[in-house]
Amino acid sequence: MGSTLFRKVWDLHAVRRLPTGQTQLLIGLHLVHEVTSPQAFDMLRLRRQGVAFPDRTFATVDHIVPTDGQARPFADGMAEQMMAALERNCREFGVPLFGLESDEQGIVHVIGPELGLTQPGMTIACGDSHTSTHGAFGAVAFGIGTSQVRDVLASQCLAMDPLKVRRIVVSGALQSGVYAKDVILAIIRTLGVQGGVGFAYEYAGPAIDRMTMDGRMTLCNMSIEGGARVGYVNPDETTLAYLRGRRFAPAGDAFDRAAAWWRSIASDPDATYDDEVRIEGGDLRPMVTWGTNPGHSAAVDERVPGPADVAEPERAAVADALAYMGLEAGSHIAGTRVDVAFIGSCTNGRLSDLQEAARVVRGRRIAAHVRGLVVPGSKRVRDAAEREGLHEVFRDAGFEWRQAGCSMCLAMNPDRLEGRELCASSSNRNFKGRQGSPTGRTLLMSPAMVAAAAVAGEVTDVRRLLRPAEGS
């Protein structure tokens, strides 16, 4: 009987069985950032412990960095203190840091893959829930809290229970104007925001096979929004082509040996799964959230549901979400006026995301009442986009073109919503207050849909703005 990638990677990294019954799991790559690590390093100091595998630990700075000017010291004293703490911790414990002075700084889930640090068959942990992103490469990657960051720093291991595996097969081909973001929003709508608790999600099927690595990263990134701590895609030729030539990827003959091993850890054709779900990819349309969790979504041509449209246990939550969002049950989600358009984040801040958004805005202007922000996910993405002239396309359209960072996804830096502003956002969470104003509102959608909303000044179907000749 065949095995899943999850099971193979788990078994390869199982160090021993702990007295609690859990597995001591070796972590092949530990990524660190400034928000969830300072307390962990302090705990090590208190316990007089060092970092066990400093050469398997890499740090960057992303959450708190300002994106409109990164001169030190930062204007925000606390951000400066956090930055300084990370610099000191990395120096003292021998951890490589891709800081602001590095050309490779960026959002931790963007730079890991870019640098070739993220590879198939690894276990990857980071003090950030969107670590599931790295599963796009066929890694078992998951978010942890600060106490577990301490555990990994001290031992390169975690105490874990294995997960069940749900295979999600997306058949067919996506229509033009429909992206990985729409696929994952549709999956979360179908399975619910807690449907994935206890599961790793394996994404498979023709629509996934055809997806670029950027698309697969978007897909895996939001696994956690469906409750699944881990989401992955089996490595294939697309994965190998992405990895070849990356700074930390094996080179020469070692790459070929690596490729053979990477292929071998993919799920076997006769692997058995704990659950299987099928989604018809060709039927999917651009998605938009209308509520206060990522499961609250509709296709752009659908109406906003009301309490009467859902089962009894959900009614109060739907009523509360609509009241917070200021949306009417039964109204069309298209036509909702937006104040802010944000393109960026670890979900959708990669080069192809910016290219798709630029296709929509090229030669157009964003609506006068819309504040538009494009924030590349890394310095490399920014440089690559500028080489193609995308910064000019965005600036000419009226967007601000910013430095790399997490920006308005999560409001730990100066980029925030104000008051009840409503933001069309390519990020991952539409929670109450998520974008920095306790009353601010977020509509999640693909970067191309954000671009379309910015141009129209309201939520609109991006397929109407894509020129037919450019349809993919």
Next chain:
Amino acid sequence: MTITGRAVPLRGDDIDTDRIMPARFLRAVSFDGLEAHVFEDDRRAGAAAGARHPFDDPARAAAPVLLVNRNFGCGSSREHAPQALARWGVRAIVGESFAEIFFSNAVALGVPCVAACPEDVQALMALVERDPAATVSVDLEGLIVRAGGIEAPCTIPAAARSAFLAGTWDATALLTAEFEVVRAAAARLPYLVGFPPAIS
């Protein structure tokens, strides 16, 4: 191990960690003082609307048991959320279900999260809403939550339960105990040894 005391009923499914601890309070290099900001935005919004948030009820101050509904703690992995709850006084959480990263973080801090059926959670919430002084006890050995006349069976993953009963929820000591085994496991992984040519 049994946690006994007053309880805070916090109604609602899918309460995310951004609500428990808004991101602006994560701009810090320590967890000190987080308890002052637990549910801050919800508490302010409630106060403005004339509805007192359970965490603002003086009768619930520092209550050791927190009662919640489904998928509590979803979203961000920020340990600041369970840290704030623990520093506020919460010693155990009883709910219908928990998000996975939140659960792991709470366990690492020594705060057990036990799951009970929706009807029992409902009954427990109703009881403590009527009587803020009611005592709830969470018995991890017997896997039962008791309050008034209610005896609610509860579950917690076996490993977490045994860690609590043995007092070993801080995993660092366990994980660093046999470090040569870790080194040996690392030496077996092709990507940690540079994908060497197979030895024939």
